[in-house]
Amino acid sequence: MKRVYVNEEWCLGCRLCEYHCAFANSGKTHMASALMNVKIRPNIRVEDDGKVCYAVSCRHCEEPLCVTSCITGALTRENGVITIDGARCVGCFTCVLSCPYGCVRPTGQGAMQKCELCLTNGGVPRCVIGCPNNAIVFEER
Amino acid sequence: MAFTLLFPDFDILRDPNRCIKCRVCERQCANEVHQYDEEHDIMLADENKCVDCQRCVTLCPTKALRICENEQVFRKNANWRAQTIKEIYRQAESGGVLLSSMGNPEPFPVYWDKTLINASQVTNPSIDPLREPMETKVFLGKKPEMIERSADGTLKTELTPQLELKVPLMFSAMSFGSISYNAHKSLAMAATELGICYNTGEGGLHEDFYQYGKNTIVQVASGRFGVHKGYLEAGAAIEIKMGQGAKPGIGGHLPGTKIVGEVSRTRMIPEGSDAISPAPHHDIYSIEDLRQLVYSLKEATRYAKPIIVKVAAVHNIAAIASGIARSGADIIAIDGFRGGTGAAPTRIRDNVGIPIELALASVDARLREEGIRNSVSLVVGGSIRSSADVVKAIALGADACYIATAALLAMGCHLCRSCQAGKCNWGIATQQPDLVKRVNPDIAAPRLVNLITAWGHEIKELLGGMGINSIEALRGNRLMLRGIGLNEKELSILGIAHAGE
Structure with missing residues (x-):
């Protein structure tokens, strides 16, 4: 069973995953229109204490x-x-x-x-697609 | 001085209809250009700090950002260009030598762009590389004058060590220190997968990378950082660095701020100490001295590895190469004036040295004239930008090419030329741990493999078009080149005819 896994080693703490998640679950077609002036409520969140950072999702x-x-x-x-x-x-x-x-x-x-693994958003979690550094992966382990 | 006369080089344009204030730009900019103003709920930018590396532009999820040239102008002056005026302001403020990175960006002629490649028509058939075998493998090293075989056909001639490359390309020297651990690892992984070599540069070899030894060229430069017996034995070849195209005649200086942790261990110098490579090797003041080092290194590695001598392309390069060929070196690497660097004085980078095209043509011609071309292989670097440049270099007489800037670009570099600041937002020219992790070798290495594989395909296509099916058959085949818009002197140095001739 494929799951979303996070490789802390490669997480940059950029939080793009959070915005991709919020956009994917907004039902809109353009990110700017979906998230403009919106306080996002993503299902994946980056924990960051300034030294270590990694994303956490279900x-x-x-x-x-x-x-x-x-x-x-x-x-x-x-x-x-x-x-x-x-x-x-x-x-x-x-x-x-x-x-x-x-x-x-x-x-x-x-x-x-x-998080429902983007089952209704195309099947591949959008946080995974949106991660610029392969820190979030969708794979069998 | 309380104020600066300098105005920013760039403008940061943020489309308010697209910006969602996600603050990714702010988190990704090591130069602290972007800032979120909580009170007014807006994103601000300080253009003065922007180096146009485009990390923010690339990562902005709504593509709300654009970095443009600042339209602010000085009054037009063909003699005092804006760049010149700004440099004077900068020096008036700092009192220091101007520093720059990467290759010479000035508009000097690029001879690759004034050279055209031949193709077969009618009388000599071209070859389709998709249907017929095409050999891109090359061997670098001294070639025997003649081959002798015994009665049963076995080889009697003792062969000298050779460096085998699947394509005539190598990643040129970039030290661990000037580039990050992850960037180094990506180069090592890619070189291994491609069957080519990468080069340690003068920074020693991190113990994690000994496993890539078969595809590693270990460098010995004037600072001798990280050099020991195990290091010399780890590589497939040893390179003595006499000079670098970006800064001929001067040494190197890796600031103490970059000599941290693993870099310090690998270089075998204390943390925080500046790594200063002297301008000359203090034991080399003649070709005879060079010969001593060449043979010391051969002795140390039991004559099992080819020795490369790398020099910058300078005015007298043909005579210098002739001397190197006689010093016992197996390979001569020549670095042209557009070659990159992690930091060099601007005036030296932009004004010293000569184009690699001219250096290569004159060295190849000189070694042929003297009958010693076969005793060395020639590797050229210093802005090889595409497979076409590679093919042109081989036709001018090179055995293989060194590439580095192109490799960095493949890993994400945007040529912002700010390596000397050590805050590379792409995680390449930095030792800051939070930035270093931005190069994930699992992403960067396949990108490097893709680049070289693509060039390999293109080289085969270009060879096939000329009706040639191996690199060996193109080498020094200047009839395959024609100059365009070049004067008689340039054509005679390049040893090629003009287009239409």
Whole structure:
């Protein structure tokens, strides 16, 4: 099963992945129109303390705490990918509290959001395509 | 002085209809040109710091940025050009020698661009390299005068060591120190995959790169940094660097700020100390002295490796090459005045030395006249920009070409010519760890392989067009060249006829 992996050695901390993620999930066709004057809510985020930096996104855990803790069954794991059904999410934030990686976040409009490996955005995660240094890869391990 | 008379060289144009204030430009610029103003929610730029490396332009996800020439002008003056005036301002402020990087950018004639290649028509068939074999492999080193075989056909002549290259190209010397660990690793990986060689430059060989030894030329220069027996034995050939095209007649100076960690270990000098390569080798003041070093190195490596002597193309190059050929060297490398550098005094880079085309033609002719052409191979560098330049160089008499600027471009260099600042935004000419990681060898090495592979295809096409099926058959074949717009003297030095003749 292909996953998104991050090679810390090559992460430049440029945060392009964050913007590519936000754009991919905006439903718009032009990045400028999608992200102009918008506070982005990407599903991948760069952790950077000035010395070490790397991007973090959903690990699609085999025993996902977010799925187990979801009180409405909005979060499900199918074929190794954890997805969220926004219509069923009641915004209780339990998944946000339970994810050890901080990779489930509020959309700001009630429901939660998370990385779904760009399944509906062409199949190859846009953070991977947008990374200028091969620091984010989509591969079997 | 509280203020500067200098105005910025560049303008930074940001399209407000495209900028999404993602601040990638700000994070990627080591020169700190871009800045986000939180109070007004706008991106600002300080043009004074911009070197036009285009890192921000390339990485901007909405293509909102453009770096343009600053339109601010001085009053027109054919004698006092803007560049000249600015240099005077700069020196009046600093009191120092002007420093520059990469090759001579001045508008001197480029003879490659005034030379045209022949092709077969009607009477001699051209060759299609996609259908017929085409040999691009070359061997560099002293060639025997004659071959003797014993009665059973085995070779009696003792062959001298040769450097085998799959295409007549090598990556020329760039030291670990002047370029980053990752840039060096990319060159080593690419050279190994391509079956060619890269060159350590005068910075020693990092222990991680000994595994690429078969495709490494180890350099011995006037500072002798990082030279020891294991180093000499690690490479496929040893190069004695007498001079460099970008700065003939002067040595090198890698500032102490770049002598950090691994660079210091590899060079075998203390951290923070300036690495100063003297202008001359202090043990070489004659061809006889050079011969001593050539043979010392041969002794040290049991006569198993060819010795290259690299010199800058200067006025008396033919006589110098003749002397080198007699010193026991196996290969002469000549670096033309447009060759690159990590740092050189501007006046030297822009005014000293001669074009490689003329140097090559006169050296090849001189060695032939003296009957010693076969005792050395000739490698030329100093702005070989394309496969066509390679073919022209071989037709003028070269055995192979050295390329470096083209290789750096393949790795991302944008020729902003600011290497001396050590803040290369492309991670090449820097030792700053956050910048060094911008060259990922897994990306850069395949790009280098692509470049040389592409040139290899083009060389075959050009050879085939001339009805020639091997590099050997083109070498020194000046009938395949014609000059265009050249005067009689230039044509006679190049040893070629004018187009139409």
